[in-house]
Amino acid sequence: MADAPPSGRITLAHGNGGRLMRGLIADVFAAHLAAPVENDAAFVTMPAAEIAITTDGFTVEPLIFPGGDLGSLAVNGTVNDLAVAGAIPRHLTLAAFLEEGLEIAVLDRLVASAAAAARAAGVSVVAGDTKVLPRGECGGAYFAVTGIGTRRAGPRLGFAGIQPGDRVIVSGPVGDHGTAVMLAREEFGLSGDLRSDCASVLPLAESAGAVADLRFMRDPTRGGLATVAHEIAAATGFGVRLREASIPLRDPVLGVCEALGYDPLYLACEGRIVAVASPAGAAEILARWRGTEAGASAAIIGEIGRGEPLVVLETALGGERILDELEDEPLPRIC
Amino acid sequence: MADAPPSGRITLAHGNGGRLMRGLIADVFAAHLAAPVENDAAFVTMPAAEIAITTDGFTVEPLIFPGGDLGSLAVNGTVNDLAVAGAIPRHLTLAAFLEEGLEIAVLDRLVASAAAAARAAGVSVVAGDTKVLPRGECGGAYFAVTGIGTRRAGPRLGFAGIQPGDRVIVSGPVGDHGTAVMLAREEFGLSGDLRSDCASVLPLAESAGAVADLRFMRDPTRGGLATVAHEIAAATGFGVRLREASIPLRDPVLGVCEALGYDPLYLACEGRIVAVASPAGAAEILARWRGTEAGASAAIIGEIGRGEPLVVLETALGGERILDELEDEPLPRIC
Numbered sequence: 139m140a141d142a143p144p145s146g147r148i149t150l151a152h153g154n155g156g157r158l159m160r161g162l163i164a165d166v167f168a169a170h171l172a173a174p175v176e177n178d179a180a181f182v183t184m185p186a187a188e189i190a191i192t193t194d195g196f197t198v199e200p201l202i203f204p205g206g207d208l209g210s211l212a213v214n215g216t217v218n219d220l221a222v223a224g225a226i227p228r229h230l231t232l233a234a235f236l237e238e239g240l241e242i243a244v245l246d247r248l249v250a251s252a253a254a255a256a257r258a259a260g261v262s263v264v265a266g267d268t269k270v271l272p273r274g275e276c277g278g279a280y281f282a283v284t285g286i287g288t289r290r291a292g293p294r295l296g297f298a299g300i301q302p303g304d305r306v307i308v309s310g311p312v313g314d315h316g317t318a319v320m321l322a323r324e325e326f327g328l329s330g331d332l333r334s335d336c337a338s339v340l341p342l343a344e345s346a347g348a349v350a351d352l353r354f355m356r357d358p359t360r361g362g363l364a365t366v367a368h369e370i371a372a373a374t375g376f377g378v379r380l381r382e383a384s385i386p387l388r389d390p391v392l393g394v395c396e397a398l399g400y401d402p403l404y405l406a407c408e409g410r411i412v413a414v415a416s417p418a419g420a421a422e423i424l425a426r427w428r429g430t431e432a433g434a435s436a437a438i439i440g441e442i443g444r445g446e447p448l449v450v451l452e453t454a455l456g457g458e459r460i461l462d463e464l465e466d467e468p469l470p471r472i473c
Numbered sequence: 474m475a476d477a478p479p480s481g482r483i484t485l486a487h488g489n490g491g492r493l494m495r496g497l498i499a500d501v502f503a504a505h506l507a508a509p510v511e512n513d514a515a516f517v518t519m520p521a522a523e524i525a526i527t528t529d530g531f532t533v534e535p536l537i538f539p540g541g542d543l544g545s546l547a548v549n550g551t552v553n554d555l556a557v558a559g560a561i562p563r564h565l566t567l568a569a570f571l572e573e574g575l576e577i578a579v580l581d582r583l584v585a586s587a588a589a590a591a592r593a594a595g596v597s598v599v600a601g602d603t604k605v606l607p608r609g610e611c612g613g614a615y616f617a618v619t620g621i622g623t624r625r626a627g628p629r630l631g632f633a634g635i636q637p638g639d640r641v642i643v644s645g646p647v648g649d650h651g652t653a654v655m656l657a658r659e660e661f662g663l664s665g666d667l668r669s670d671c672a673s674v675l676p677l678a679e680s681a682g683a684v685a686d687l688r689f690m691r692d693p694t695r696g697g698l699a700t701v702a703h704e705i706a707a708a709t710g711f712g713v714r715l716r717e718a719s720i721p722l723r724d725p726v727l728g729v730c731e732a733l734g735y736d737p738l739y740l741a742c743e744g745r746i747v748a749v750a751s752p753a754g755a756a757e758i759l760a761r762w763r764g765t766e767a768g769a770s771a772a773i774i775g776e777i778g779r780g781e782p783l784v785v786l787e788t789a790l791g792g793e794r795i796l797d798e799l800e801d802e803p804l805p806r807i808c
Contacts, residue, residue: 149801155696156703156799178691179527179558181624189524192514193566193619195604223514231528233617235570269530269615277610282568282602282617284528289516356513361490368491464491466484 148240153270163268166246170253171232171263180264182229186288190225192216193284201244201278203322205315205334209252211408212281214338215359217259221343222355222411224295225287230256231265232283237276248279259338261285292347297373299353305420306370306378306440309342309411309433310335311386312363316405317394332390337409342433345426346411351419358412364403364449364461366412367440371447380440380461383454403451404464414442483575488605498603501581505588506567506598515599517564521623525560527551528619536579536613538657540650540669544587546743547616549673550694552594556678557690557746559630560622565591566600567618572611583614594673596620627682632708634688640755641705641713641775644677644746644768645670646721647698651740652729667725672744677768680761681746686754693747699738699784699796701747702775706782715775715796718789738786739799749777 144165151158196212206214213230220227232252236245256263293299314335321332339357346352358366363385367378380403387402395402409432415423420438427433443450449461479500486493531547541549548565555562567587571580591598628634649670656667674692681687693701698720702713715738722737730737744767750758755773762768778785784796 151799151801153695154799155694155700158801160798178554179525179560179620179622181523181525181558181560183523184519185522187520187522188516188518189621190514190516191564191566191600191619191621193568193600193617194602195568195570195617197570197604197606219513223516225514225516229526231526231619233528233530233568233619235530235532235615235617265526265528265619267529267617269532271532271612271615275610275612277606280570280604280606280615282528282530282570282619284526284566284568284600284617284619285514286524286526286621287514359490360488365490463495464486464489466486466493 144242144246146242148236148238148242148270150238150270150272153268159268166242166249167266170249182264184228184288188289190220190223190287190289192219193282194219196281196283197277198319199277200322201248203319203334204332205318206336207248207251208279208281209248210255211336212283213252213255214336214408216283216285217261218339218357220285220287221340222357224290224292224347226290227259227261227285227287227340229264230261230283230285232263232281233267235269235271235276235280237271237278238273240278245279259340290344290347293350293352295352295354297354297370300370300374300376300414300442302376302442302444303417304353304414304442305417305438306380307413307415307420307423307436307438308363308386309427310435311388312358312407312410313391313395313402313405314388315408317391321394332394335407335409337432339409339411342411342427346413346423349415349419349422351416352413352423354414356412358410359406359408361464362404362406363412365464367449367461368463370414371449375447377443377445377447378440378449379443379452381452384437384439386435386437403461479577479581481577483571483573483577483605485573485605485607488603494603501577501584502601505584517599519563519623523624525555525558525622525624527554528617529554531616531618532612533654534612535657536583538654538669539667540653541671542583542586543614543616544583545590546671547618548587548590549671549743551618551620552596553674553692555620555622556675557692559625559627559682561625562594562596562620562622562675564599565596565618565620567598567616568602570611570615571603571605572613573605573608575613580614594675625679625682628685628687630687630689632689632705635705635709635749635777637711637777637779638752639688639749639777640752640773641715642748642750642755642758642771642773643698643721644762645770646723647693647742647745648726648730648737648740649723650743652726656729667729670742670744672767674744674746676765677746677762681748681758684750684754684757686751687748687758689749691747693745694741694743696799697739697741698747700799702784702796703798705749706784710782712778712780712782713775713784714778714787716787719772719774721770721772738796
């Protein structure tokens with residue numbers, strides 16, 4: 139790894155397959171990720187025949203925000219998709235779309251951050267690709283990350299196991315990532331100590347995954363907690379009741395959302411889990427999560443009902459409000 | 474699958490996680506690909522513990538060109554990376570970055586084309602993701618595809634086995650994809666029957682992969698044949714001598730390159746293989762390939778030498794020319 143980040147900017151020639159591209163791969167990608175560059179495909183040995191696989195495209199503006207950046211977001215997002223599906227993440231691939239003019243020092247930081255997140259989650263980035271897009275055609279950089287893993291021991295997870303009476307649990311405050319990125323991007327004149335919650339949820343998922351009555355987990359990214367609740371309602375045909383007063387929410391997140399007119403229940407988290415479990419299972423998961431730093435604010439926030447497949451919020455004032463599915467609201471591009 | 478392609482255009486709300494995104498996934502992606510949409514990760518069972526994995530980002534302008542489109546290009550490109558590495562492709566993932574304003578009927582065609590290419594190669598698309606980018610930030614659509622496969626029986630392939638005296642073989646004419654896309658994009662006033670060679674090379678790779686003295690295969694995409702030759706020279710420390718008169722090249726490709734000042738040896742192919750094998754192995758591969766429609770123009774085009782690690786072209790007129798590595802030429806964005 140170089141002592142100083144490489145200087146200069148991405149040019150179209152960094153994408154032509156020749157000398158500049160070879161140098162970029164060696165100086166930036168291989169330096170941090172130690173990915174093999176000889177072959178078009180890498181060979182890895184998996185410890186089980188059943189493989190979990192997930193892919194995600196990542197785009198965020200700004201590329202670097204309080205609490206994370208495109209690199210950590212992309213790796214953690216992929217690790218988290220595997221973790222909540224009941225898998226142990228093993229290997230990742232990274233396809234980078236880079237805009238002409240991007241500072242190579244910024245790219246270096248993104249890749250270093252991706253590498254650090256991968257190390258923290260115990261995964262290796264084994265294959266990659268770089269494409270360069272003409273100036274003006276890309277928001278600086280997009281990453282597409284694919285992850286493969288193996289099934290973790292524990293209950294099979296999915297919508298099918300969800301039953302009326304089950305509890306809904308969230309591992310921590312919601313909306314931090316969404317509001318932190320909005321504030322970092324826009325000139326709202328607001329500031330504060332808002333940070334993205336961008337992190338691996340793997341330890342939380344492993345901890346919950348050992349509880350027999352766990353039914354389902356999901357990381358509430360795009361569309362937030364309310365959208366996960368809608369997916370549960372649509373897939374199961376059961377209603378989901380959430381209690382506003384129980385949903386952990388940081389004061390600065392609430393303040394920003396009130397000022398800007400956003401509902402934090404629809405904003406992305408990047409380091410939280412929404413889980414569904416039996417009442418006893420939920421209590422056990424809550425106890426396990428609360429004993430960790432990442433899960434210190436975990437809470438049981440609602441339950442699965444027998445009624446229509448609607449998402450109902452019991453408001454703090456004692457009323458009820460239906461949380462609609464997102465329609466044509468173009469939420470800020472934050473994940 | 475719907476009888477008529479969906480109408481309308483991509484909006485930012487198609488990326489917000491809500492109703493429109495759910496509809497787009499159901500009507501376009503799931504309709505063609507039959508990918509599971511319930512989970513963040515798919516589980517697949519692999520028949521061997523050693524897994525080949527590759528990822529690639531795809532961007533092409535125009536999105537649809539003679540002989541292919543972004544969808545077939547992305548699937549075939551990923552299948553081909555696995556095939557030339559000595560793997561049997563099994564499963565793919567597709568992460569799509571879509572520009573606001575993209576016609577949904579165009580997206581439908583791209584996804585249908587990706588699905589057809591996947592079926593032809595015997596692979597399934599098991600996981601996907603969609604992100605929407607603001608208008609003006611994307612060339613319509615970018616696809617990132619990751620493929621996993623298992624090792625094919627046969628010799629281990631790689632630069633390490635390449636020896637002086639080995640022959641270089643190409644499975645068909647070079648430069649078709651590069652020139653076809655250039656013509657489709659630019660207003661050159663040129664026309665003709667140029668078509669991209671975009672196709673799966675899996676049958677050719679399997680056929681060559683059964684030959685004991687096969688050392689190495691690569692699909693000469695970005696940077697073309699000359700860039701593969703450079704990679705061989707750089708990795709092995711041996712020289713590569715190519716005979717211009719032996720390199721298959723279609724007349725219209727040559728004509729367009731002469732008119733526009735491009736060297737076809739640096740232009741992308743998307744359905745060819747460059748292979749290195751012992752003289753006897755090369756003869757056997759040539760015989761196998763020539764017996765197929767895709768390999769009818771296959772040729773032994775050069776050999777590995779003991780000299781400096783340069784790429785030398787013996788010209789048709791009897792001279793010699795060093796083929797330099799691509800420097801800062803921003804070749805057209807065609808793969």
